[in-house]
Amino acid sequence: MRGGGPGQLEEEIKSNAWFSIPTDSDIIFLGSVENKWRDAAKLLGFDYLKLSTQVGHA
Numbered sequence: 001m002r003g004g005g006p007g008q009l010e011e012e013i014k015s016n017a018w019f020s021i022p023t024d025s026d027i028i029f030l031g032s033v034e035n036k037w038r039d040a041a042k043l044l045g046f047d048y049l050k051l052s053t054q055v056g057h058a
Contacts, residue, residue: 012018027039041048 013020021040021044023040024043027036027043031039038048
């Protein structure tokens with residue numbers, strides 16, 4: 001497990017390093033661990049297969 005310093009999580013959230021969404025208890029407590037992120041992406045209504053690994057400015 002990787003540790004973090006005081007305030008690290010708050011700074012990462014402020015800098016949009018985390019992708020956070022409202023969720024559904026079924027995603028947390030039911031289903032397979034391997035599919036949780038796919039199920040969460042479906043809540044946002046997008047196809048995760050269309051996400052790009054490239055970064056840049058649009």
